[in-house]
Amino acid sequence: MPAPNPKKNNPERRIVFHVDMDSFFASVEVREKPELKGQPVIVGSDPREGSGRGVVSTCSYEARKYGIHSAMPISQAYRLCPHAVFLPVNMNLYAEVSAAVMELLRGFSEKFQQVSIDEAYLIPGPEVRNFEEAALYALRIKDEVQRQQRITCSVGVGSNKLVSKIASGFQKPDGLTVVRPEDVREFLFPLPVSKVPGVGERTAETLKEMGINRIEELANCNIQLLSERFGKIGLRLKQLANGLDFEEVIEKESIKSISRHGTFAEDTNDPVKISGSLDLLIESVHSSLLKHSFLFKTITLTVRFEDFSTYTRSKTLPIWTSDIFVIKRTAIQLLAEFIGRRKFRLVGVGVTKLRIRDEKQTLITDF
Numbered sequence: 357m358p359a360p361n362p363k364k365n366n367p368e369r370r371i372v373f374h375v376d377m378d379s380f381f382a383s384v385e386v387r388e389k390p391e392l393k394g395q396p397v398i399v400g401s402d403p404r405e406g407s408g409r410g411v412v413s414t415c416s417y418e419a420r421k422y423g424i425h426s427a428m429p430i431s432q433a434y435r436l437c438p439h440a441v442f443l444p445v446n447m448n449l450y451a452e453v454s455a456a457v458m459e460l461l462r463g464f465s466e467k468f469q470q471v472s473i474d475e476a477y478l479i480p481g482p483e484v485r486n487f488e489e490a491a492l493y494a495l496r497i498k499d500e501v502q503r504q505q506r507i508t509c510s511v512g513v514g515s516n517k518l519v520s521k522i523a524s525g526f527q528k529p530d531g532l533t534v535v536r537p538e539d540v541r542e543f544l545f546p547l548p549v550s551k552v553p554g555v556g557e558r559t560a561e562t563l564k565e566m567g568i569n570r571i572e573e574l575a576n577c578n579i580q581l582l583s584e585r586f587g588k589i590g591l592r593l594k595q596l597a598n599g600l601d602f603e604e605v606i607e608k609e610s611i612k613s614i615s616r617h618g619t620f621a622e623d624t625n626d627p628v629k630i631s632g633s634l635d636l637l638i639e640s641v642h643s644s645l646l647k648h649s650f651l652f653k654t655i656t657l658t659v660r661f662e663d664f665s666t667y668t669r670s671k672t673l674p675i676w677t678s679d680i681f682v683i684k685r686t687a688i689q690l691l692a693e694f695i696g697r698r699k700f701r702l703v704g705v706g707v708t709k710l711r712i713r714d715e716k717q718t719l720i721t722d723f
């Protein structure tokens with residue numbers, strides 16, 4: 357009989373890793389040009405000697421000493437450190453390195469979830485039985501990333517995604533932070549609320565107005581008060597502050613398409629009825645896209661007539677998007693050739709060619 361696995365079905369016994377590359381774009385640049393090692397390196401738009409209008413994508417830790425950070429106007433970065441090495445964004449290169457790193461990390465995982473160009477969650481196989489073994493495993497991951505890709509990463513280990521994510525950022529760069537389940541509160545409580553994933557500037561500001569600055573204060577805040585201010589999110593915030601997070605590590609790459617179909621109660625050729633149904637299906641596809649943070653490229657329409665003959669039509673867009681109006685417009689275009697005398701039995705719509713939206717990337721289009 358196989359030995360029972362105590363982690364199975366018990367979320368508090370999970371061991372979750374979060375891996376985040378250090379100053380990712382800048383580290384890749386330094387790897388390519390070793391003479392830049394130790395220098396302040398800023399990757400972003402052209403500083404134009406201080407008059408550039410874009411932003412910093414990221415910078416090396418040497419540049420961070422000058423107060424420079426991601427999303428800062430490049431002109432300001434130039435004023436803070438004019439002698440820094442300024443480099444343009446070479447996204448193809450970073451995407452290539454990212455793919456190689458993710459492949460490597462996947463090899464360490466039983467479950468794997470990439471969440472942005474340079475970070476991923478992973479759950480190792482049953483050979484990692486406890487947090488001591490997890491620490492050694494994390495060192496192996498770090499060594500392997502360094503050996504194969506010649507860049508460093510920081511790893512956080514915890515009993516859920518929330519704790520591992522905060523832990524990976526705790527000792528950057530080249531860090532390793534392991535938080536055992538019994539130490540979660542001690543670890544989280546002194547930290548500012550902004551460390552809780554999802555607490556952006558606005559939420560932090562509202563919390564501050566309520567006198568809540570540290571995670572401990574959020575954890576102990578009256579749920580009534582939080583619900584009044586934040587609605588449903590209030591409870592979630594309180595749970596997170598207490599280190600509770602039951603979200604699964606999901607292998608998103610395994611989702612290849614999102615589609616919805618509907619059969620009409622009665623066969624119909626009424627264009628208003630058909631496009632109305634299509635709209636509802638599209639809304640459902642769209643909310644699933646948002647839930648998974650996916651972008652898509654291809655839209656497929658399926659039509660089945662009363663005689664069960666079935667047709668599909670697809671259109672691939674030149675760009676990645678998650679825009680509902682693009683789905684609606686394209687679906688209506690694809691639908692046009694089928695509208696006529698023949699009655700519909702079913703209509704369906706789907707999106708394929710999916711990829712994860714990288715939240716950080718929205719900021720780097722500002723060249």
Ligand code: TTP
Nearest residue numbers: 377378379380381413414426427474716719720
């Ligand atoms: P991060 O992991 O947030 O930052 P980082 O890897 O540069 O530094 P850290 O050591 O703190 O993890 O983002 C990963 C890459 O995403 C980053 O190298 C560049 C890009 N990025 C932007 O282009 N704009 C942004 O505002 C942010 C935050 C990141």
Ligand code: MG
Nearest residue numbers: 376377378474
């Ligand atoms: Mg990073």
